[in-house]
Amino acid sequence: MKTNLLIIGAGISGVSIAYNLAKKGFKGIHVVDKGYFTNGATGRCGAGVRQQWATETNCLLAKASIEFFEKAKEILNYDGDLEFKQEGYLILATTKEEHDQFTKNVKLQNKLGIPAKQLTKEEALKIVPHLNPDSFLSATFCQTDGHLNPFKMTEAYYLAAKKLGVTFSFFEEVVEIIVNNNKIEKVVTTKKTYETNRVINAAGGYAHEVGKLAGVEIPVYSENHEILVTEPVEKIQGPMVISFSKNIYCQQVPHGGFIMGRSNPDVEHNHDVESTWDFLDKMAKTVVDILPVIGNLRVVRQWGGSYNMSPDRQPILGGTDQLEGFYMACGFSGHGFMLAPIVGILLSEIVMGEETSFEMAELSIDRFKDKTEFVIEKSVV
Ligand SMILES: Cc1cc2nc3c(=O)[nH]c(=O)nc-3n(C[C@H](O)[C@H](O)[C@H](O)COP(=O)(O)OP(=O)(O)OC[C@H]3O[C@@H](n4cnc5c(N)ncnc54)[C@H](O)[C@@H]3O)c2cc1C
Incomplete structure (x- = not known):
């Protein structure tokens, strides 16, 4: 099967990225998950959303995401109740x-x-x-920090992405990524082989292993x-x-x-x-x-x-010079649910080659190059 872009993982990150790319008019997006959506950390999380962070980057990412959650039901045209409460x-x-x-x-x-x-x-x-x-x-x-239902939030993105033409396969595990001359050629799952040159690794706790399949070393x-x-x-x-x-x-x-x-x-x-x-x-x-x-x-x-822990407890977002067409949204270190709206927007901008809404240097995998010491976000449990 030919596909323009394959997203590995239908957690909150994968569905948000799929929706945002489809909304920008990107065609031929397929999402594959070895379980059903919310199979990973998303379906197991505390689903708290907060903007009170100690680093500027985390504050800004979380603030942009809360602004989305406030309007998510209308934007995604979701029939259900996201159970969003802003009680601080x-x-x-x-x-x-x-x-x-x-x-x-x-x-x-x-x-x-x-x-x-x-x-x-x-x-x-x-x-x-x-x-x-x-x-x-x-x-x-x-006061504007809060909580929402992770299953319903993921479903809202999933249904909205489907309406925009994104296709999904569940209970299908990616087992091989075939690379030739620094270019992705095929992705092999337990059910099919996809011909594609672009992959987004949104595999949550398995991001390191999915990176390895493509020969990309991700420090998570x-x-x-x-x-x-x-x-x-x-x-x-x-x-x-x-x-x-x-x-x-x-x-x-x-x-x-x-x-x-x-x-x-x-x-x-x-x-x-x-x-x-x-x-x-x-x-x-x-x-x-x-x-x-x-x-x-x-x-x-x-x-x-x-x-899925990164060395500085901030996510790893975007592409890598290790492999053309390979993008990552991982290393959320326990706060990926609340960041998913902005992560979807940033990844869609990167894949489309647009100017990004935020400076990406602090979020790119390149920040770890030749470094052993990092400023660690301490506001975590
Ligand atoms: C106990 C707990 C509490 C948390 N509380 C909060 C909180 O209050 N607020 C907050 O913001 N965050 C919280 N988090 C973190 C949050 O859950 C994660 O950061 C977020 O859900 C990550 O979403 P994701 O889509 O990136 O990954 P996941 O939700 O893990 O999705 C990855 C998907 O990839 C699939 N996959 C993996 N490997 C393959 C493969 N080879 N082939 C096909 N599919 C594959 C998995 O099946 C999975 O569905 C918590 C996490 C835990 C565990």
């Missing part, structure tokens, strides 16, 4: 160093037009009264991040509560359950997505320290998913 992110500072860093972050965010503010403990307690007052010093809050790896959901209860919490130093994010989603996660600093680099007792134990202790009332709720389900 409350970020707790638990040490003096964190408080001082957050003062700098809020200054940067405000300069970039993000309406975040620094709050005293008392002000934070007015927003989330059931916080343990002894567990933090101060906080920052941005995967690690398991676990998460759980409690039984639904009457609404008591609007914002996402998050603490980097205490290693927790926790929010009540529209159906009433609390979704929460924490990172395991000793996690191995692999494709494991299993659930562990250790996570359940530590998660319960962490959340009870900050939000004691949640200790009364029963856990309904827990699961794991891959963070």
Whole structure:
């Protein structure tokens, strides 16, 4: 089968890229996924969307994406409810160093037009009264941060892309990429062979392996991040509560359950997505320290998913001089859901050879050339 462009991966990144390219009039886009859409991290994520970051690049990318989420239902003409709520992110500072860093972050965010503010403990307690007052010093809050349903958001892009002529194959795994003279010739899957000169690697946790199939070395790896959901209860919490130093994010989603996660600093680099007792134990202790009332709720389900990590915790976007026609959207390091709208726009601009909406140097794979030390985004759990 001949195709103008093959996108590997139908997670939020793959469908956003497909939609944005098709909207620009690019013809002959085919998306292939070894599962169904949302098979990877997208269907396993916390689906929080926030603009409160410590680097200018992440702030700007997230701000542009939130502006899209605000109008996504209309833009994509989606019949369903995306369950988008903008009830804010409350970020707790638990040490003096964190408080001082957050003062700098809020200054940067405000300069970039993000309406975040620094709050005293008392002000934070007015927003989330059931916080343990002894567990933090101060906080920052941005009302326009929020949450939306990852399955529905992906479906909205998927349906809109299909309407624009994008075709999809599911339960079909890419197993070989045939390259000749630095040019892609064919992509072989478990079902077919595609003749194509352009590939976009949106394979999430498997981005490194897909790069290898094409002979492209991408400095990313995967690690398991676990998460759980409690039984639904009457609404008591609007914002996402998050603490980097205490290693927790926790929010009540529209159906009433609390979704929460924490990172395991000793996690191995692999494709494991299993659930562990250790996570359940530590998660319960962490959340009870900050939000004691949640200790009364029963856990309904827990699961794991891959963070695809890059060396500086910022995504890798665009092409590479390692191989003509090979593009990447990976290395999201745990925040790829909230960046997907702008990622789709940027990749479509790059493939079409247009001027990009943002300076790409900080996002290109080339930034890692001959470098071993990086400025790492610290505002992550
Ligand atoms: C527990 C957890 C919580 C998270 N919370 C948040 C959050 O609150 N906010 C946020 O913004 N982000 C969050 N993330 C990160 C976010 O989920 C990811 O960054 C984002 O979903 C990545 O989307 P993607 O489309 O790039 O990759 P994926 O969603 O992983 O999609 C990749 C797709 O590629 C397919 N694929 C892989 N290899 C092949 C192959 N060889 N052939 C064919 N198909 C292939 C897979 O089946 C998969 O469907 C979280 C992640 C986890 C695990």
